[in-house]
Amino acid sequence: QLQLVESGGGLVQSGGSLRLSCAASGASFNYYVIGWFRQAPGKEREGVACISSSGGNTNYADFVKGRFIISRDNAEKTVYLQMNNLKPEDTAVYYCAADFSFSDESWDRTSSYAIWGQGTQVTVSS
DSSP states (O other): OOEEEEEOOEEEETTOOEEEEEEEESSOGGGOEEEEEEEOTTSOOEEEEEEOTTSOOEEEOTTTTTTEEEEEETTTTEEEEEEOSOOGGGOEEEEEEEESOOOTTTTTOGGGOSEEOOOEEEEEEO
């Protein structure tokens, strides 16, 4: 069973950058699609980005396009989320999630992922 651990969150000023990491343990990491989600207080969890098992396909939510970049290193069993030009509205707990299937239509649904990490807090001050 794959296990995921997020890291890299913290406090940053508006316009700043952070890089989140999602480190996996367990077998077959390179067969999994990985998604990043976030959840702000009082709001539903929403999809931010996802990357296919090979890294060849990615999807982004409109609200992060041009600012965030998702990438993966299968040898290191890690997926990254580079977040640039951060805004106060990006403040949330960020989660990574894994599943075997990839779909352009459902990548941003929480129900599409079976395995979740514990989350890392990102706070952007104005």
